[in-house]
Amino acid sequence: MPDEEPLFVGVPDSVALRKDLLNASKSLLSSLRGYEKFNAIKNEKERYTSELVRAVKEINMLNRRIKQLLPKTRLKPGMIKKPVPVPPRIAREMPRPAEMMEAKKPARPAPSGIIEEKTRLAKLEDELAEVEEKLAKLE
Amino acid sequence: MVVYVKLDEYKDIVDIVNLIRTKLKQARYLLDKVAELKKQEDAEIGGWASELDSIEEKIDTIDKTLTEPEV
Numbered sequence: 001m002p003d004e005e006p007l008f009v010g011v012p013d014s015v016a017l018r019k020d021l022l023n024a025s026k027s028l029l030s031s032l033r034g035y036e037k038f039n040a041i042k043n044e045k046e047r048y049t050s051e052l053v054r055a056v057k058e059i060n061m062l063n064r065r066i067k068q069l070l071p072k073t074r075l076k077p078g079m080i081k082k083p084v085p086v087p088p089r090i091a092r093e094m095p096r097p098a099e100m101m102e103a104k105k106p107a108r109p110a111p112s113g114i115i116e117e118k119t120r121l122a123k124l125e126d127e128l129a130e131v132e133e134k135l136a137k138l139e
Numbered sequence: 140m141v142v143y144v145k146l147d148e149y150k151d152i153v154d155i156v157n158l159i160r161t162k163l164k165q166a167r168y169l170l171d172k173v174a175e176l177k178k179q180e181d182a183e184i185g186g187w188a189s190e191l192d193s194i195e196e197k198i199d200t201i202d203k204t205l206t207e208p209e210v
Contacts (some may be wrong), residue, residue: 020204023193032189042180048172051169062162066159069152
């Protein structure tokens, strides 16, 4: 067909459509601005959090220092449990500590990060157990 | 059971306790700040949600206008 007439689609209320488009753009820009604000807040929060962690570590260190300065209390002889003697026959059958350690070894070594995390956690747990034990003795 | 502490060490302990108090106040302040900032973050996320709703609404209207044209 020569010289084909182009077809048009009528858009009713084009002004309202343009207005909606502009408003949508405005909202998007506002969202982006909100993102920038959010980022700034997040950074500030991280800064405060790291300061908080440092303060808690310092408190922990000072606490340990107090513990060092306080004299070690001597335990009364009655408070120390004597090890129960093991009959020689049973002692011979019992595995040696080195053998037990060998048996407990994991098949595959864990990644170093996990080990560090575990040792830190284990240390904290030990400290907590120690404190709880001391508290129990005081009660 | 009474525990006797050397005088100079006692002074050190008292100083350290005071320092711990100061540090605890600082930690409390920092914790309050973190909580406040977390609230601000939550408010920002809430704002985003409502803005996205509004954008969705506008896009729906635009879509409706374009897909149901006057012929």
